[in-house]
Amino acid sequence: MSVSLPFRPLCTRCLRQGVSSSSSRSPLAFLRSYSNHYDEGQPEDFADIAGELKRRKRKADAKRRQYGATFVDHAVVTVRGGKGGSGASALAASLRGPSSPCGGNGGPGGSIYLTTSSSLTSLASLSKRLIGGQGSSGSGAFKHGRRGEDLLIKVPIGTIVREMRREGEEERMIREEEELGLDQEEKRKRKWQRWFITHPSAGGEVSTKEYAESESLMRREGRWSPRTPSFEESPPVILDLSEPVNEPILLAQGGAGGLGNPFFTSPRIASRGALPPTQTFEFELKLLADVGLVGFPNAGKSTILRALTGRKAEVAGYQFTTLNPQIGVVRVWEDGTWGGGEGIEVVEETWVEREREELERELGEVIPPESTPIPRLMGSTVSKEASDVSTSTNSSAKIERIRFTLSDNPGLLPSASQNVGLGHSFLRSIERSPVLVYVLDLTRPSPSEDLLTLQHELEAYKPGLSDRASVVVLNKGDGVDEEVGKERLEGVHKAVTDGTEVEVLSGKYGLGLEKLVELLSDRVAKARLEGPVELDELPAEVPVQEERRSRKHWSKDDGVAFGLKKFSAETGEQ
Ligand SMILES: Nc1nc2c(ncn2[C@@H]2O[C@H](COP(=O)(O)OP(=O)(O)OP(=O)(O)O)[C@@H](O)[C@H]2O)c(=O)[nH]1
Numbered sequence: 001m002s003v004s005l006p007f008r009p010l011c012t013r014c015l016r017q018g019v020s021s022s023s024s025r026s027p028l029a030f031l032r033s034y035s036n037h038y039d040e041g042q043p044e045d046f047a048d049i050a051g052e053l054k055r056r057k058r059k060a061d062a063k064r065r066q067y068g069a070t071f072v073d074h075a076v077v078t079v080r081g082g083k084g085g086s087g088a089s090a091l092a093a094s095l096r097g098p099s100s101p102c103g104g105n106g107g108p109g110g111s112i113y114l115t116t117s118s119s120l121t122s123l124a125s126l127s128k129r130l131i132g133g134q135g136s137s138g139s140g141a142f143k144h145g146r147r148g149e150d151l152l153i154k155v156p157i158g159t160i161v162r163e164m165r166r167e168g169e170e171e172r173m174i175r176e177e178e179e180l181g182l183d184q185e186e187k188r189k190r191k192w193q194r195w196f197i198t199h200p201s202a203g204g205e206v207s208t209k210e211y212a213e214s215e216s217l218m219r220r221e222g223r224w225s226p227r228t229p230s231f232e233e234s235p236p237v238i239l240d241l242s243e244p245v246n247e248p249i250l251l252a253q254g255g256a257g258g259l260g261n262p263f264f265t266s267p268r269i270a271s272r273g274a275l276p277p278t279q280t281f282e283f284e285l286k287l288l289a290d291v292g293l294v295g296f297p298n299a300g301k302s303t304i305l306r307a308l309t310g311r312k313a314e315v316a317g318y319q320f321t322t323l324n325p326q327i328g329v330v331r332v333w334e335d336g337t338w339g340g341g342e343g344i345e346v347v348e349e350t351w352v353e354r355e356r357e358e359l360e361r362e363l364g365e366v367i368p369p370e371s372t373p374i375p376r377l378m379g380s381t382v383s384k385e386a387s388d389v390s391t392s393t394n395s396s397a398k399i400e401r402i403r404f405t406l407s408d409n410p411g412l413l414p415s416a417s418q419n420v421g422l423g424h425s426f427l428r429s430i431e432r433s434p435v436l437v438y439v440l441d442l443t444r445p446s447p448s449e450d451l452l453t454l455q456h457e458l459e460a461y462k463p464g465l466s467d468r469a470s471v472v473v474l475n476k477g478d479g480v481d482e483e484v485g486k487e488r489l490e491g492v493h494k495a496v497t498d499g500t501e502v503e504v505l506s507g508k509y510g511l512g513l514e515k516l517v518e519l520l521s522d523r524v525a526k527a528r529l530e531g532p533v534e535l536d537e538l539p540a541e542v543p544v545q546e547e548r549r550s551r552k553h554w555s556k557d558d559g560v561a562f563g564l565k566k567f568s569a570e571t572g573e574q
């Protein structure tokens with residue numbers, strides 16, 4: 001099979017053959033032409049391409065569903081330190097005299113620690129129930145039990161942890177006894193049974209005196225039925241993990257191990273390990289980035305992130321490609337150049353890149369980038385050369401002026417503030433970004449209306465949030481002609497407040513990015529000087545249950561699933 005036309009289905013075998021038989025075209029050019037054609041939507045050999053695209057879309061949808069299910073920004077987790085192991089009540093037989101107590105102590109239960117991980121952007125890896133390892137019991141010959149295993153939970157930077165409830169075993173028992181209406185004597189007996197174990201040779205009942213003595217010994221050691229302090233006595237744990245954690249934070253302490261019988265006056269008694277209280281924590285993820293990109297699905301947010309930072313965000317020509325917020329780093333040097341990316345010329349859709357990588361693997365050689373005709377921004381004079389001068393990946397000899405993080409977020413649906421789709425997760429993750437950028441698609445019929453919708457959604461979520469967006473990006477500036485572009489640009493200018501910068505650019509072809517970097521550097525520097533701005537609390541928080549339910553039922557046709565009209569990137573209809 002030869003690659004005589006660029007519209008063959010993209011199977012790797014065809015591509016390989018194309019490479020070997022086609023002398024004039026590089027495989028990348030082949031992919032690009034395929035990709036461009038796909039963009040334009042005018043395939044000639046339609047049956048071939050439609051079939052291939054359908055297959056690809058099915059694959060991508062499945063992948064998206066899979067990723068979608070793993071993005072979690074809110075979790076309620078039950079945590080308990082491990083139970084301490086029991087002390088042993090053992091006697092060492094002696095030929096000459098009476099046997100002596102030799103029971104070892106129980107090992108303490110494992111604790112639960114918390115730390116941050118910069119590679120995480122979701123709470124998906126968090127289990128619903130975390131219990132520290134149980135300490136093992138002591139045994140004869142003074143052998144002490146092993147310590148239970150500690151658990152280390154990793155959460156993304158930007159996670160807020162709040163303790164919601166705590167209940168100890170002791171309180172649970174007291175409640176139960178009240179319900180059963182037990183008298184004091186019965187309560188004492190139950191308690192002793194709960195706390196002590198007796199040597200098998202004890203035979204019969206251990207006397208009340210022995211128990212009472214053992215209890216007072218335990219009290220002296222501070223080990224007797226430790227009470228769980230209420231929130232009034234010891235305020236709930238609230239952690240704001242906005243910075244990387246150096247030392248793991250103790251979230252739940254493991255229970256103390258029981259004491260062996262040498263500790264007690266009666267050799268027939270040893271104590272059980274303590275069961276630590278059960279605590280319920282709420283984890284909420286608010287990703288931290290200096291700049292947050294806000295826009296409708298398909299506006300090109302991920303493309304911009306890739307162009308500025310090189311972060312491998314998924315780029316595709318359909319809505320809700322991004323389900324998981326992504327953060328990249330932009331570095332700006334003293335001479336005004338910037339980098340962070342891989343110096344990529346054109347940000348291709350991810351599937352084109354994958355094909356290319358697969359092809360490179362098969363061929364065992366790197367396919368050199370070839371020059372692509374770069375379109376112009378709505379007939380403006382901003383050229384690729386201008387932006388080339390400003391980007392750089394060679395940072396060794398330069399002095400860094402500023403470095404900031406940029407977050408790409410899931411597309412915002414109308415009514416996201418009411419938690420439609422990934423609404424809250426998206427809004428939560430940008431809430432802490434001091435600088436927001438609206439990303440609008442200049443090829444859509446009315447970017448100014450899109451802008452108003454975005455502003456409305458941010459304000460509905462938290463009043464004052466939309467004020468942080470003082471930069472509006474009109475992306476896909478390469479895709480409109482001068483007349484249409486100017487008209488839409490004018491509409492947006494009319495819709496913005498004073499002091500808001502409006503930039504036409506093309507994330508895909510890297511046009512106009514240097515101006516954006518300059519603007520963002522200034523805004524970030526200013527925001528850092530001013531410090532964090534607190535916003536009012538969420539006016540009407542959607543209950544957790546409801547929120548979770550909505551996420552579970554989320555699909556790519558989200559607007560439809562939530563009784564809204566489907567939002568169409570092609571027509572701009574909502
Ligand atoms: N012509 C042109 N196409 C672009 C430009 N920027 C992005 N695109 C294309 O627009 C489509 C969507 O781009 P993405 O970057 O995935 O958009 P997004 O806003 O991240 O979309 P979601 O993740 O779905 O919210 C892809 O086909 C991109 O190749 C641009 O500047 N010019």
Ligand SMILES: [Mg+2]
Pocket residue numbers: 301302303314315321322408409
């Ligand atoms: Mg995206």
